[in-house]
Amino acid sequence: MKRTVAVIQARMGSRRLPGKILEPLHDDVSLLAYQCRRLRHTEGVDELVIATTTARRDDVIAELAQREGLRVCRGSEHDVLGRFVLAADMSLADTLVRITSDSPFRDPGVIARCVAEHRAHGAEYTRPQAGHLPKGLRAEIVETRVLRQIDSDRATTDREREHVTIRIRENPDAYRCLAVGFADNLHHPEFDLSVDTADELEFVRMIHSSLQARAWPADIDHICALLTETALAQPQQQGLAS
Template structure:
């Protein structure tokens, strides 16, 4: 039976907000810990692992993984592609789910649907259709053999090694690619739930506290509904302040 593994790529280095993934989202729960707890059980996924670097500053990520009961794979800081191949070797994965650590609200149900459709269609690479979900809530599924092929290709560039799946995305005719449609209510590419600045960190904290105050679950549908409610007000406030 094929093994499907979800891999969170994580490191402490960040040019604009160093250590952001260990900043608290709420109470004493960091962005990375929150994400691990949300994604440790995804239908159709056999295991969740963290792929970090061998740098000393990333020892804290390894310690967090141990505390959360999640296996960790450590490899090159810049060659993220090789880290994913190492993670596949460690877990005997046939299929990988690529997850970035700066987006705490990744939705297990979105990932589960992508995995199921990927397997049903015998795809080599699967993602939601462009514009169908907010940034930071999308998912990527890729076959390990595809990443091994790219990793072993001497023509693979540093950019392709850093961004892991970009070679597939930029050459879709060379692979069996599948894009999935999602309901119109989720078509909000203008929303960004990833964190790269202090302002974006404050924004996701506000999203979490607002959902909690309403008693709403943290899923893609409720996040989009919340943003549709508050985004016009935020835009008006920003306009009046300018």
């Protein structure tokens, strides 16, 4: 059986909102800690690890990983592809799930579905179909050997090292790619649950508060239902928690 490992790429040096992943989503639970707790027992995933950088400012991320009982891999700040290969080496991963740390509501059910379809079809790269899910709730599954090939290719550009899977996405005919379809009620690409600004941080806090007020779980079905019901998909709009 292939070993599948989910890797959260995380660093403190965000250009627009530095340190955002350690900002609280609710109470004293940070965006990153919340995501770790949601994803650590995802069906079909053998381990969850955090890949951060060797920069001193990212020591706090390594400390968070330790508190959450997760292994951490540290590598280059700019060579994110290299970090994923290091994480694969450390965890003996045959298959990797790529997760960014600025989307706290990423759904383990979505990841589990993509992993299962990836295995069933013998794919090299899998993601949800375009337009089928909100931004920040998607997942990428990729075979480690494919990333190794890209990493070892002397023609690999800095852009490809920063964005990890962009060569695959821009050259889909060169790989066995799979797009996973989801139900019609989840076709909301206009919703954005990622955090890159202070307004977006406040928006995801409002979503969490609104879900709590309704006693709804923070899964993709209920988040889409909430945003559709309130017709609020942008951080600047108000009234979500009412």
